[in-house]
């Protein structure tokens with residue numbers, strides 16, 4: 001049997017801040033369906049409390065050695081909903097017993113994040129020992145789990161994990177886990193590892209960098225983003241090291257779970273629709289407008305935005321007080337805009353202030369999955385002017401739900417949305433080459449013109465998008481290839497070891 005352990009700070013539905021949590025759970029479910037023995041380990045944050053009664057508590061605590069100290073954790077076990085993938089939760093009141101996954105809402109990360117995630121990563125090895133289950137692959141995700149790749153090559157190099165290989169996936173290379181070098185103590189490795197294991201970063205430590213240096217194989221979440229982060233302009237300082245590891249680095253597009261995101265059966269929607277029967281979408285638009293207090297009865301293009309309200313998603317540009325910014329779009333283009341999200345406190349305040357002044361702008365500062373589904377289903381267009389986008393999920397939901405995506409020409413957005421060609425009618429959305437206020441303004445203007453002047457073209461553009469599929473099935477196969485390559489590298493054999 002092929003055993004794979006996923007180590008992650010997020011896995012939906014237990015803990016999700018963004019696309020990472022969704023990708024880890026969907027990939028795991030798909031690999032499970034394909035017959036792999038796959039398990040997930042997560043911290044037991046307070047947010048997991050909702051499901052706590054349904055979790056099985058293991059009778060013995062788990063001792064986790066970290067440097068000269070030992071931490072004791074409780075172990076809970078649950079299952080991914082809808083399939084039998086085991087999910088293990090490490091309980092530690094001091095480190096995980098608080099609100100927030102990385103930090104308090106709208107604030108900086110917790111001061112003890114290195115210790116919190118070092119416990120997760122060391123705990124992953126200890127848990128496997130306790131279970132008597134030694135995985136072929138440890139698949140770690142982003143900087144919080146990157147210490148697994150380091151521990152495997154250091155303290156666990158010659159233990160029962162000597163034949164285990166590690167894969168690190170970069171869901172967003174913009175977040176790296178950079179800390180003061182005193183945090184080496186919390187990692188529990190001797191000081192010489194500061195240099196030899198790749199932590200050293202401008203006299204501080206960088207967890208992602210150390211993970212990149214030690215992983216047997218590296219992946220990121222789209223081919224486009226993989227190309228971008230190999231360049232000095234977009235590599236966030238990791239490009240040099242990634243180029244060095246070039247033969248062991250690849251981009252694999254995230255999929256989405258089309259059984260959950262299906263406009264024909266979505267249980268979170270009061271009405272349903274399909275490419276061929278779009279009346280349900282009209283009704284959903286009316287329902288959405290009523291729910292967010294937009295006036296009924298006008299035929300105006302409705303544009304949605306969902307996601308973290310942060311610089312990366314284009315909010316710095318939209319709120320730039322310059323020609324073509326969000327205020328100008330709302331005042332001049334005759335569109336309605338609904339924004340659902342949480343994030344940077346200053347942007348949230350500015351959006352709330354604008355929404356108070358502009359009757360056609362609605363801002364909902366919540367994390368609300370049901371409303372997210374209704375927005376995707378009820379909107380005519382979906383705006384995603386990200387400065388960079390490793391993969392992006394919302395544009396994929398938008399395609400499926402007929403909210404024509406207006407996206408920037410970057411990373412996973414460029415890989416999944418094809419610009420509408422007015423001559424041939426080909427395409428699935430509107431692509432903005434460079435993100436500036438004016439370019440976003442012009443793209444929205446183009447969308448609004450299409451909506452007003454050419455309903456037939458609008459309909460065929462929508463249908464083309466709705467017909468696209470980005471499923472996990474195909475991507476899971478590419479992950480399996482990456483696992484094979486990692487194993488071959490670790491075990492010094494040619495492919496075929498799995």
Ligand code: ADP
Pocket residue numbers: 017018019020022306307308340341342366367368369372391392393394395
């Ligand atoms: P990222 O991972 O960079 O945050 P993605 O587009 O890849 O962005 O994934 C974000 C995921 O989180 C999507 O599934 C999106 O619908 C969901 N999401 C983000 N913010 C909210 C919110 N405020 N309410 C509901 N869902 C949200």
